[in-house]
Amino acid sequence: MHPLARTILQRLGLGLMTLFIVSIVIFSMVSWLPGDFAKAILGQAATEETVAAFQKEIGLDKPPVQRYVEWVGNVVQGEFGSSFASRVGYKRTVAELIAPRLANTLFLASLTAAIAVPLALALGILAALYRNSLFDRIVNSVTLTTISMPEFFMAYLLMLFLSVKLSWLPGLASVDAETELLERITRCALPTLTLTLVIVAHMMRMTRAAIINLLACPYIEMARLKGMSKSRVILRHALPNAWAPIVNVVAFNLAYLVVGVVVVEAVFTYPGIGQLMVDAVTARDIPVVQACALIFAATYIMLNLTADIISIATNPRLLHPR
Amino acid sequence: MANDNVKRPTREKGEILLEMRDLRIEGESDDVWHQIVKGVDLTLCRGEVLGLIGESGAGKSTIGIAAMGFAHPGCRFNGGSITFDGIDLMNAPEEVKRKMRGSRISYVAQSAAASFNPAHRLIDQTIETETQQGIRDTQASIADAKDLYSRLRLPNPEAIGFRYPHQVSGGQLQRVMTAMAMTCRPDLIIFDEPTTALDVTTQVEVLASIRAIVEEFHTAAIYITHDLAVVAQMAHRIMVLRHGKLVEEAPTREMLAAPQDAYTRSLWAVRKLAKEESTTYDLILKVEHVDAAYGSAVKILDDVSISVPRGRTVAVVGESGSGKSTLARVVTGLLPPTKGSVKFNGADLPPALAQRDKESLRRIQMIYQSPDTALNPRQRVYDIIGRPLTFYHNLRGKALKDRIVELLKMIELDESYIDRLPGEMSGGQKQRICIARALAAEPDLIICDEVTSALDQIVQEEILKLLLRLQAEFEISYLFITHDIATVRAIADEIVVMNQGKVVQQGLKTKVLSPPHPAYTELLLSSVPEMDPDWLTNLLQKRAAKTK
Numbered sequence: 001m002h003p004l005a006r007t008i009l010q011r012l013g014l015g016l017m018t019l020f021i022v023s024i025v026i027f028s029m030v031s032w033l034p035g036d037f038a039k040a041i042l043g044q045a046a047t048e049e050t051v052a053a054f055q056k057e058i059g060l061d062k063p064p065v066q067r068y069v070e071w072v073g074n075v076v077q078g079e080f081g082s083s084f085a086s087r088v089g090y091k092r093t094v095a096e097l098i099a100p101r102l103a104n105t106l107f108l109a110s111l112t113a114a115i116a117v118p119l120a121l122a123l124g125i126l127a128a129l130y131r132n133s134l135f136d137r138i139v140n141s142v143t144l145t146t147i148s149m150p151e152f153f154m155a156y157l158l159m160l161f162l163s164v165k166l167s168w169l170p171g172l173a174s175v176d177a178e179t180e181l182l183e184r185i186t187r188c189a190l191p192t193l194t195l196t197l198v199i200v201a202h203m204m205r206m207t208r209a210a211i212i213n214l215l216a217c218p219y220i221e222m223a224r225l226k227g228m229s230k231s232r233v234i235l236r237h238a239l240p241n242a243w244a245p246i247v248n249v250v251a252f253n254l255a256y257l258v259v260g261v262v263v264v265e266a267v268f269t270y271p272g273i274g275q276l277m278v279d280a281v282t283a284r285d286i287p288v289v290q291a292c293a294l295i296f297a298a299t300y301i302m303l304n305l306t307a308d309i310i311s312i313a314t315n316p317r318l319l320h321p322r
Numbered sequence: 323m324a325n326d327n328v329k330r331p332t333r334e335k336g337e338i339l340l341e342m343r344d345l346r347i348e349g350e351s352d353d354v355w356h357q358i359v360k361g362v363d364l365t366l367c368r369g370e371v372l373g374l375i376g377e378s379g380a381g382k383s384t385i386g387i388a389a390m391g392f393a394h395p396g397c398r399f400n401g402g403s404i405t406f407d408g409i410d411l412m413n414a415p416e417e418v419k420r421k422m423r424g425s426r427i428s429y430v431a432q433s434a435a436a437s438f439n440p441a442h443r444l445i446d447q448t449i450e451t452e453t454q455q456g457i458r459d460t461q462a463s464i465a466d467a468k469d470l471y472s473r474l475r476l477p478n479p480e481a482i483g484f485r486y487p488h489q490v491s492g493g494q495l496q497r498v499m500t501a502m503a504m505t506c507r508p509d510l511i512i513f514d515e516p517t518t519a520l521d522v523t524t525q526v527e528v529l530a531s532i533r534a535i536v537e538e539f540h541t542a543a544i545y546i547t548h549d550l551a552v553v554a555q556m557a558h559r560i561m562v563l564r565h566g567k568l569v570e571e572a573p574t575r576e577m578l579a580a581p582q583d584a585y586t587r588s589l590w591a592v593r594k595l596a597k598e599e600s601t602t603y604d605l606i607l608k609v610e611h612v613d614a615a616y617g618s619a620v621k622i623l624d625d626v627s628i629s630v631p632r633g634r635t636v637a638v639v640g641e642s643g644s645g646k647s648t649l650a651r652v653v654t655g656l657l658p659p660t661k662g663s664v665k666f667n668g669a670d671l672p673p674a675l676a677q678r679d680k681e682s683l684r685r686i687q688m689i690y691q692s693p694d695t696a697l698n699p700r701q702r703v704y705d706i707i708g709r710p711l712t713f714y715h716n717l718r719g720k721a722l723k724d725r726i727v728e729l730l731k732m733i734e735l736d737e738s739y740i741d742r743l744p745g746e747m748s749g750g751q752k753q754r755i756c757i758a759r760a761l762a763a764e765p766d767l768i769i770c771d772e773v774t775s776a777l778d779q780i781v782q783e784e785i786l787k788l789l790l791r792l793q794a795e796f797e798i799s800y801l802f803i804t805h806d807i808a809t810v811r812a813i814a815d816e817i818v819v820m821n822q823g824k825v826v827q828q829g830l831k832t833k834v835l836s837p838p839h840p841a842y843t844e845l846l847l848s849s850v851p852e853m854d855p856d857w858l859t860n861l862l863q864k865r866a867a868k869t870k
Binding site: 216217218219221222223224225226227228229232236237240241314316317320 | 387390392394395420421422423424425428429431433436437438439440441442450451454455485486488489502
């Protein structure tokens with residue numbers, strides 16, 4: 001087998017194992033959450049018997065190990081179970097609660113990534129190319145400013161100017177299944193802009209640093225002594241060797257777009273998965289919390305795995321062994 | 323022929339191609355600018371090969387790339403003129419200079435492994451200048467590159483270009499780099515220590531290919547090296563540099579026959595240093611039938627048996643990959659052998675480091691090739707030498723300090739060095755500190771792994787003399803690993819020749835160094851450059867005759 005394929009399979013296996021361990025952690029953490037769903041729903045006045053009956057109905061009376069095995073067994077088959085909020089005649093599965101929210105989150109994340117990643121790479125390469133110039137300094141200080149501001153503050157600033165004062169963009173990003181694509185993009189403009197400003201700095205700075213780091217290499221001097229232009233030295237000779245650190249930071253930021261944007265969702269009342277999870281925690285809706293946590297973990301693991309694979313695939317030593 | 327469609331300027335010998343007048347270059351370190359090149363004049367004619375020699379810090383490389391109108395980052399021109407074929411390189415616009423680089427003046431760097439971009443295939447890097455500058459199209463460039471590969475006697479010239487740098491050996495990479503420098507048929511090539519990182523046997527092949535192709539295309543060249551014997555084979559004329567100034571300049575044969583300056587003469591003093599051999603049957607170390615491997619892979623050592631007499635020096639010679647350093651790792655216990663045993667003072671040594679007691683650790687010490695990596699840059703001399711004194715001899719306080727001063731005296735450094743950091747000393751001084759650290763344990767055996775390879779010739783001689791003196795004083799045995807035959811002559815009593823993990827030959831120095839030799843020893847010894855300018859020519863003729 002090609003060593004690259006073997007490495008990828010190995011990493012995939014490791015990723016699955018990590019996910020398995022994470023599922024144990026999630027289950028234990030959620031079990032130890034203070035408070036009791038049954039009491040929370042039924043109120044202080046409920047008798048012991050009603051609480052016990054309700055616990056039996058939603059399966060909380062079984063020992064934790066059994067519950068964990070059942071849960072994992074179902075999840076492996078793609079069955080996330082029912083929300084504790086289900087009633088007779090009002091059946092709500094976790095999947096149907098999460099699906100539209102996850103779709104919204106992924107939409108916002110993709111839209112942001114589509115703008116932020118190319119922008120960050122371009123700015124990073126240009127900053128490396130014209131390093132210590134006025135352009136470099138401006139890009140550096142602007143991105144430093146945006147990364148230093150708390151995201152909710154940035155969100156409110158943008159809302160204040162672009163929505164309230166200038167009325168260019170809608171201030172609230174409330175979308176539902178019926179919203180048309182174009183309308184959806186317009187409504188998501190402000191959250192997208194906020195998130196872009198938050199994540200560009202990190203990626204751009206890593207691109208710049210990774211390239212500049214390589215400029216002292218003998219093969220870069222060789223390229224200069226071969227009469228290569230400045231841009232060719234950067235794009236052809238430095239960049240291909242700089243991918244590994246860059247993709248790692250990109251993956252990290254993309255993961256943030258999926259799992260870490262609850263504050264921005266809240267500001268713009270965007271119905272994403274982050275808000276769903278916060279609500280579920282408040283309501284002690286354990287199946288939903290667990291499912292969200294598992295999705296977040298899977299996102300992290302998958303993106304990091306992709307980054308690892310790209311780092312390996314751009315390294316000719318591994319791609320073309322002796 | 324693919325190279326017929328290259329416009330080749332008329333190349334008449336004698337016409338001046340490159341002229342430097344009172345060249346001054348300064349470099350910045352710690353915010354202070356200091357002169358690196360202090361007013362050097364240099365004239366080079368078309369088709370001429372000029373050798374630049376000198377120690378590190380002499381400014382050879384800086385002058386070399388100045389010929390391309392280029393200064394290393396952190397350096398700048400601050401006086402004089404450089405004229406290349408009528409173009410004033412000091413004042414030409416950057417764009418003009420850039421277009422000349424690679425096409426009219428090209429560069430061959432010291433470490434081919436580091437100077438090729440790991441991300442691209444060799445052929446793409448070879449033809450980059452000509453395709454980028456629009457000199458030829460890709461098809462023609464590739465055909466020409468293959469032609470050059472075969473002229474440089476690279477194996478499989480059709481296919482080798484399509485490999486990545488890490489897939490090709492060091493000697494082959496160096497030839498590919500020479501091909502890369504040749505692609506545009508430049509007027510001038512700067513060779514910056516092109517064979518310094520290679521084994522002697524590989525060096526011969528690379529030197530021969532470089533010389534042949536430079537002659538074939540009548541290319542002028544500046545050949546930079548610290549090795550007089552190498553430059554003697556390559557250059558028509560030699561310039562000796564020191565501290566950024568010209569010491570002496572003369573045609574090669576004249577310079578070799580009658581060097582004028584004392585400094586020039588001292589440059590090959592080390593080659594004349596020779597120790598009277600002697601031996602004894604009192605053995606301190608016996609390595610018996612040792613096999614060793616990293617992981618479960620190929621055997622690095624294959625049935626190696628050597629012995630080291632007390633108070634004598636055994637030199638282990640061989641090319642890189644011959645297993646010399648692995649042998650050292652086995653003796654020190656860093657790599658337990660898979661078979662065989664190591665006897666020290668008549669008793670078996672436990673194979674692994676962790677099983678050895680303090681006393682046997684103390685008796686075997688090691689000195690490394692590069693003092694820069696062997697010394698902790700954050701530790702002062704006091705701590706570096708003090709650590710083994712405290713560890714092995716339990717010295718503290720005043721006794722410790724007195725002993726450190728005493729050790730410094732032994733290595734000919736005065737008391738003031740006790741508070742220095744490695745960064746505040748020269749390469750030779752740092753290596754002395756490493757020697758003192760080994761001495762501090764009062765060992766019976768010191769393993770010296772290429773201890774002089776990273777040093778300039780004159781410093782090498784001083785270090786070797788120091789080691790010999792210490793040996794006479796304290797009856798220390800040395801296991802001296804080196805690839806340099808001149809060093810062997812200077813220090814060894816006995817020689818062990820290794821090749822591919824096996825001992826090819828061992829015995830007294832004079833016996834090993836005088837014929838008849840086994841085939842490998844013969845190849846190794848005959849590949850060591852000699853100060854005779856006809857050495858390479860004669861050697862190649864002799865080898866050609868033999869293969870017929």
